[in-house]
Amino acid sequence: MITLLPPGVEVEEAYGDVPGAPLQPGEADAVARSPAARRREFATVRHCARTALKRLGIPPAPIPRGAAGAPQWPSGVVGSMTHCSGYRAAVVARAGAFRSLGIDAEVHQPLPDGGLRLISSLAERHHLAELVARNAQVHWDTLLFAVKESVYKAWYPLGGVMLDFVDAHVELDPDSETFTARLSPPETAKGDVPVFFEGRWRVADGMVQAASAVPNGAAHRADS
Numbered sequence: 121m122i123t124l125l126p127p128g129v130e131v132e133e134a135y136g137d138v139p140g141a142p143l144q145p146g147e148a149d150a151v152a153r154s155p156a157a158r159r160r161e162f163a164t165v166r167h168c169a170r171t172a173l174k175r176l177g178i179p180p181a182p183i184p185r186g187a188a189g190a191p192q193w194p195s196g197v198v199g200s201m202t203h204c205s206g207y208r209a210a211v212v213a214r215a216g217a218f219r220s221l222g223i224d225a226e227v228h229q230p231l232p233d234g235g236l237r238l239i240s241s242l243a244e245r246h247h248l249a250e251l252v253a254r255n256a257q258v259h260w261d262t263l264l265f266a267v268k269e270s271v272y273k274a275w276y277p278l279g280g281v282m283l284d285f286v287d288a289h290v291e292l293d294p295d296s297e298t299f300t301a302r303l304s305p306p307e308t309a310k311g312d313v314p315v316f317f318e319g320r321w322r323v324a325d326g327m328v329q330a331a332s333a334v335p336n337g338a339a340h341r342a343d344s
C-alpha cells in the first residue's frame with residue numbers, strides 16, 4: 121500500500137493480527153457482538169492507524185465507527201482503513217494537506233458469479249474485456265471492485281450519503297497502474313464534494329490494492 125499514496129500520507133500495514141492490540145474508549149461497542157476474528161481485525165487495523173498517527177505526531181486516540189461505518193478520525197486528521205484475509209492497513213494524513221483518503225485491499229481472485237454485473241456499467245465491462253485481452257493474469261473485475269471501494273471510502277466522509285456502484289465510472293490504466301473515477305452522486309449528497317477521483321492500484325502478494333487521495337483544491341461538483 122505504501123507505494124500507492126503520495127508524500128504526506130502515513131501508511132501502516134500488518135500481515136496478521138497483533139495479539140492483544142488494545143481498544144480505546146468508545147470503540148468496543150461496534151464489535152461487542154461480533155465473532156472473535158472480526159474483533160481482532162478491528163483492533164489490529166486500529167493499532168495500525170494509531171501507529172501511523174504517531175508518525176504524524178498525534179497521540180493515541182479513539183477511532184470509533186461513525187455513520188455508515190465510516191471511521192471517526194481525531195480532529196485535523198483524514199484517513200482510511202482496510203482489511204482482507206491476512207492483511208490490514210491504515211493510512212492517515214493532516215487534513216490541511218488532504219481532504220480525504222480511501223484505501224481498499226482484496227484477495228486477488230475473481231469476483232463471485234454475477235458480481236461484476238452488480239458493480240459495473242456496460243462501458244466498464246467493455247473496458248475490462250480489453251484489459252483481459254491484454255493481460256489475463258489479472259482479475260480485473262476484483263480490481264475494479266477494490267478501486268470503487270477505495271473511492272467510496274474517500275468520498276463518503278465528504279458526500280455523506282451512500283454511493284451505488286454504478287454512480288462511479290472507473291477507468292484503469294494498465295501501464296501506469298493508475299485509475300480515474302468520475303462520480304454521479306445522488307442529489308442528496310452534500311454540495312461541496314469532488315466528483316473526480318484519481319488513484320493508484322497494484323496487484324502483488326496475492327492481493328489487489330487501490331488507494332485514492334483527495335488533495336485540498338480537488339474539483340467540486342459545482343466546477344467540474
Ligand SMILES: CC(C)(COP(=O)(O)OP(=O)(O)OC[C@H]1O[C@@H](n2cnc3c(N)ncnc32)[C@H](O)[C@@H]1OP(=O)(O)O)[C@@H](O)C(=O)NCCC(=O)NCCS
Pocket residue numbers: 161162165185187188189190191200201202203204223224225268269271272273274276277283284285286287288
Ligand atoms: C463499507 C465498505 C466500503 C467496506 O469495504 P470492504 O471491502 O467490505 O471492507 P474493508 O475491510 O476493505 O473496509 C472496512 C473498513 O472500511 C471503513 N469504512 C466502513 N464504512 C465506511 C464509510 N462509509 N466511509 C469510509 N470508510 C468506511 C472502516 O474503517 C472499515 O473498517 P472497520 O469497520 O474495522 O473500521 C463496503 O462494505 C460497502 O458497504 N460498500 C458499498 C458501497 C460502495 O462501496 N459503493 C461503491 C460506490 S463507487
